[in-house]
Amino acid sequence: MENKFCDLSPRALIQDVENDIIAFVPVVRSSWGSDTITLLLEPDDPTDAPFLSTFVGTSENRVIASYQHELAVATVAGATHTTEKGKSQWELRLNQESTEFSPSIEMGFSGTSADELAEARARRLLLNENPWKESSDINQIARELFVRGMETAVRVERSPFPAIYQHYGSDPQRFLEIAWILAVTQLKLSGAVAQVEKLRLTLAAGALEVDFVGRRRKQYVNAPAYVIRVQGFCPLAS
Amino acid sequence: MNAKDLKALLDATKTERPSVDYKERFNWATASKDEKAEIVKDLLAMANTKGGGKVVLGVRDGDFKPVGLELQEFQSFDQTKVNDFLHRYTDPRFSCLVHKLPVDERLHVVLEVPEFIEIPIICRENFNSTKDNKLILKRGGLYVRTEKATSELVSSSEEMRGLIELAVMKKENRFREMIVALLRPTPPEKSLGRRDEPVKASAIPNPVDPSRIR
Numbered sequence: 001m002e003n004k005f006c007d008l009s010p011r012a013l014i015q016d017v018e019n020d021i022i023a024f025v026p027v028v029r030s031s032w033g034s035d036t037i038t039l040l041l042e043p044d045d046p047t048d049a050p051f052l053s054t055f056v057g058t059s060e061n062r063v064i065a066s067y068q069h070e071l072a073v074a075t076v077a078g079a080t081h082t083t084e085k086g087k088s089q090w091e092l093r094l095n096q097e098s099t100e101f102s103p104s105i106e107m108g109f110s111g112t113s114a115d116e117l118a119e120a121r122a123r124r125l126l127l128n129e130n131p132w133k134e135s136s137d138i139n140q141i142a143r144e145l146f147v148r149g150m151e152t153a154v155r156v157e158r159s160p161f162p163a164i165y166q167h168y169g170s171d172p173q174r175f176l177e178i179a180w181i182l183a184v185t186q187l188k189l190s191g192a193v194a195q196v197e198k199l200r201l202t203l204a205a206g207a208l209e210v211d212f213v214g215r216r217r218k219q220y221v222n223a224p225a226y227v228i229r230v231q232g233f234c235p236l237a238s
Numbered sequence: 239m240n241a242k243d244l245k246a247l248l249d250a251t252k253t254e255r256p257s258v259d260y261k262e263r264f265n266w267a268t269a270s271k272d273e274k275a276e277i278v279k280d281l282l283a284m285a286n287t288k289g290g291g292k293v294v295l296g297v298r299d300g301d302f303k304p305v306g307l308e309l310q311e312f313q314s315f316d317q318t319k320v321n322d323f324l325h326r327y328t329d330p331r332f333s334c335l336v337h338k339l340p341v342d343e344r345l346h347v348v349l350e351v352p353e354f355i356e357i358p359i360i361c362r363e364n365f366n367s368t369k370d371n372k373l374i375l376k377r378g379g380l381y382v383r384t385e386k387a388t389s390e391l392v393s394s395s396e397e398m399r400g401l402i403e404l405a406v407m408k409k410e411n412r413f414r415e416m417i418v419a420l421l422r423p424t425p426p427e428k429s430l431g432r433r434d435e436p437v438k439a440s441a442i443p444n445p446v447d448p449s450r451i452r
Binding site: 022023098105135144 | 318424433437438443
């Protein structure tokens, strides 16, 4: 039997920052401009509709929205619920606030460059390589601060894959789609990469096979951006 | 800031300071872009000043006597509109708080700016006066408040050094806080909850830190 895989999720990640709720909703249509975003969503989870209904009649809710290779922090400009032939759809209109999440200043640490630290962060996120463990060793703690990401919206302590596999693993395709969009979001919000060029996740015998290529923010006009490649397996047993 | 804080500030005031600027009249709805750009310059400069600052509207020039704004002027201020204009010129983007406060039966508006969070705020766009084409806001400019309570581009090594020291001090403090946080025992991991309940974003490993979102 062929292993299930995902190399582009059909779901959007919508996170209400203030209410601390996150949803992964299938997208029917999207329009992602330089200032505004419109997503036509068709929920397939019973908890999605109540969540999306909180945006109707309100504005200025702050959300993180991520779909395919795009990611933005945005405010909700409006939401409309429509039903056609028994199918519920939600149009979510957003005004973008920011789309750039790489830290303004990055430092190397003890012979490891900022790019190499970002690569370690990406490997931790995608393969659960060297997850954070408690320590009182000051050198290990200092290195940890750089690996997890400083001045970033997300600090990577471990891979999210095992925990979400626990929750969504009974539906492998859904798990893969959620893992894909969550990984893209966390890779960018942690400043590991600025662009995701390739991310293929394949379920294979209790592990997640990862094939990733991403590009960091270009630092110098006369030098190409650092490219991070990660290939390997993330164990899914927590 | 509340009405009591403002009253204390107005009672104590006999002069402008790096952290406080006064304006007598201002109607956000009818003000020209030049006038708004001048306010943005003050806000940019205050964001780069230790402790941030406040622009208090409804205080007479010269003797700094509180005279209050007219009702239309008072009503013209809206946090979203002010910040929409401000965001065009700030990098990284930052917002000000718009307080509308009646004090002793007079109406005042206070635009309050916090000190920058990580790195000094740079002006993002040029703005030339619509009257005489004079440059009011300079792209790439770093504005600071001077001891004379004016908002100026950084022009001396001393001012630049002060700004860098402030940014480095913030970085050091944050580094220290992060080390202390890592020395504390890690709380047990949260579960993502039941399948029939919305997922709490903070339960997903590596949750977003809202305070780090600009």
